[in-house]
Amino acid sequence: MKIVTISHSPDADDIFMFYAIKFGWVGLHDIKFENIALDIETLNEKALENFYDISAISFGLYPLIKDEYALLKTAVSFGDGYGPKLIKLKNRKLKPNFKVALSGKYTTNAMLFKIAYPKAKIVYKNFLDIEKAVLDGEVDAGVLIHESILTFDERLCVEKELWDIWQDLANEDLPLPLGGMAIRRSIPITRAIEYEEILTKAVKVAHNNKKLLSNMLLQRDLIRVDEQKLQTYLNLYANETSISMDEKQLKALNKLFMIGYRNGFYEKEIKVEDYLVPKEYKDFRFA
Numbered sequence: 001m002k003i004v005t006i007s008h009s010p011d012a013d014d015i016f017m018f019y020a021i022k023f024g025w026v027g028l029h030d031i032k033f034e035n036i037a038l039d040i041e042t043l044n045e046k047a048l049e050n051f052y053d054i055s056a057i058s059f060g061l062y063p064l065i066k067d068e069y070a071l072l073k074t075a076v077s078f079g080d081g082y083g084p085k086l087i088k089l090k091n092r093k094l095k096p097n098f099k100v101a102l103s104g105k106y107t108t109n110a111m112l113f114k115i116a117y118p119k120a121k122i123v124y125k126n127f128l129d130i131e132k133a134v135l136d137g138e139v140d141a142g143v144l145i146h147e148s149i150l151t152f153d154e155r156l157c158v159e160k161e162l163w164d165i166w167q168d169l170a171n172e173d174l175p176l177p178l179g180g181m182a183i184r185r186s187i188p189i190t191r192a193i194e195y196e197e198i199l200t201k202a203v204k205v206a207h208n209n210k211k212l213l214s215n216m217l218l219q220r221d222l223i224r225v226d227e228q229k230l231q232t233y234l235n236l237y238a239n240e241t242s243i244s245m246d247e248k249q250l251k252a253l254n255k256l257f258m259i260g261y262r263n264g265f266y267e268k269e270i271k272v273e274d275y276l277v278p279k280e281y282k283d284f285r286f287a
Contacts (some may be wrong), residue, residue, distance in 0.1 A: 005036055007054070009043060044057055050184065075245045097121055101133045127146055
């Protein structure tokens with residue numbers, strides 16, 4: 001059987017969306033999908049190397065890998081009224097050049113943060129280590145992502161919601177694009193379409209069987225949070241809007257790419273519709 005690598009982060013929403021494949025609930029008879037879990041910034045860096053066949057990425061990275069990867073419409077995470085949080089110790093006033101820990105150079109939240117706080121001194125850390133770095137005084141503040149946004153030490157407070165930064169930059173009511181999936185352009189189009197269909201089905205099956213799959217993941221200690229936090233997190237980032245991007249989400253992505261281009265992060269402004277897997281090819285070919 002041909003092996004196709006699917007890399008994703010070890011946070012709860014990614015594991016939830018992909019383990020319908022891992023457990024054999026969906027698949028292709030002649031393909032073995034191999035799941036690889038790595039932190040999101042490592043995935044971003046690997047995508048720059050064109051390393052994995054299918055990979056989770058930060059949406060903020062995509063214009064930098066557009067020539068090697070197409071975007072999938074499924075297994076996406078958007079924030080709608082919520083998102084990463086800039087946290088600090090209570091009663092600490094941040095100077096314009098405050099030192100901050102971010103989860104990675106190529107993350108969406110890093111781009112938005114840099115636009116909002118151009119004078120901040122940035123260090124990059126694994127997102128699991130950011131809260132401790134703030135508590136220990138190693139940095140003045142940090143941006144929490146993934147499950148870390150749900151609960152944090154009572155000595156900390158939220159300085160700024162990145163959702164608010166996004167709303168100010170977007171200047172309209174659009175969900176915050178955080179992460180999605182990219183697929184190598186070297187994969188034949190008909191196969192790429194099949195892989196996207198399987199992934200879409202996996203996310204849909206996971207969503208429709210949330211309680212069963214959640215229990216299986218918890219019983220196998222595959223999740224870093226307890227059952228209550230898991231359900232809260234899945235409601236935020238692995239819900240019905242994760243199955244396939246709608247027009248509002250596509251519009252939000254185009255807005256993100258426009259903001260990135262106008263602030264010097266990309267060489268050109270792109271439209272997401274030009275970089276999706278062309279599903280219509282299958283209909284044309286077999287018509």
